[in-house]
Amino acid sequence: MKLVRFGPAGEEKPGLVDQDGRIRDLSGIVPDISGPVLGRRMLDELRGTALSSLPLAPDGARLGPCVGDVGNFIAVGLNFADHAAETGAPIPAEPILFNKAPSCIVGPNDTVVIPKASRKTDWEVELAIVIGERASYVHANEALDYVAGFCICHDVSEREFQLERGGTWSKGKGCPTFGPLGPWLVTADEVADVQKLGMWLTVNGETMQKGSTQTMIFTCAQLVSYISHFMILEPGDVITTGTPPGVGMALKPPRFLQHGDVVALGIEGLGEQRQTVMAFDEWTATVSRGAPTNP
Template identity: 75%
Template structure:
């Protein structure tokens, strides 16, 4: 299934995408695409429904982030061998983890706002994993059993804040609008091989990133299991798993986003996002 959340920011309602690409309202079935609704049992109940019995959502309705009420937004750094190479970094011996603020999550086509005074805001197309079952110390052979599905994340990053301001990476990762998720949450049963998905990102129509989840250093199985040894993963938690090469930081000279830029990105089977970059006003 492809699950969505639609409507105005903060007022999103649950929906699903039918075989014709029409969004159907799920409000009478689940309160939100969040928490307990992401369990295997609940998803199985939704999958048995005939989408044509559900109300149609008007075309052009805004899509919100595809998962709601995210409590933990965990990110993995330098997790693609070819991206590590472009930045001159050593291959990590264990996953590098950091937090993105849940408050940075926005819809897949919402504007990306440059932080006040930002000069080095960058793009990163990433595969995000959405947790469906509570997980603590989950072994690798069971790791995929706690995954509800997958979506696209643009791990927007302010490199000066991240690298030059001391402390942890989260400084450059959690600014408002720095976590577009969606357009859909694609349930795990529809993704045949999560480690063989093509990924791309364009800025103003120019291809910047081309990659594949096959070059991940630590795969989804490893990451879910590993992270669950350091924290309890709850239904609705999001893990964004790293980016392939082609980020602005790795260019010579580096290139960063400016107001008016349009960023488009996609992953095989998971849809496409499109954001306009705007200046901070406040």
């Protein structure tokens, strides 16, 4: 299944993409695509739903983040061997973990805002894991049983905040709009091999990233197991798993996002995202005029 959330920001309704690519409104069946709805029992019930009986979402409805009410938004650094190589970093002996603020989560096509005083806002296409069952101290060979599905995450990153301001990486990772999720959550049963998915990202039509989940250092199963030994993972938690090579800071010379840039990204079988980038002052002025900031 492809689960979606549609409607104005903060007022999203749950939906499911039917066989014709149309969004069916699930709000009469479930309150949201979040928490307990992502468990095995509820997903099985949704699979048995007669979609033709459900109302269609309005044409052109905005897509919100495909998971609502995210508790933990956990990220993994330097988890692709080819990305570690381009940055000159050694292969980590254990996963590098940090947090992205849940407040940075936006829809897949919403505006990405360059933070105030930013000089080095960068792009990263990533595969995200969405937890479906409470997970604590799980083994890697059973870890994927705790996963509801997978989606695309754009792990937008401010490199100066992340690497030059001291402390943890989190301060460059959780700025507003730095976590587009979607367009949809693809349930795990529809992903044949999560470790063999092509990934890509373009800026203004120019290919910047092209890779595959095959080069992940720690697999999705290993990550879920590992993280569950340090915290309890709850349904609806999101783990974004690292990026392939081609980020802006690794280019020679480095290149970072500017006002007006258009970023498109996708992962095989999981759909595509597209965002327009706005400078903080321009975005603030747009909001103050009451104009819409989402495409």
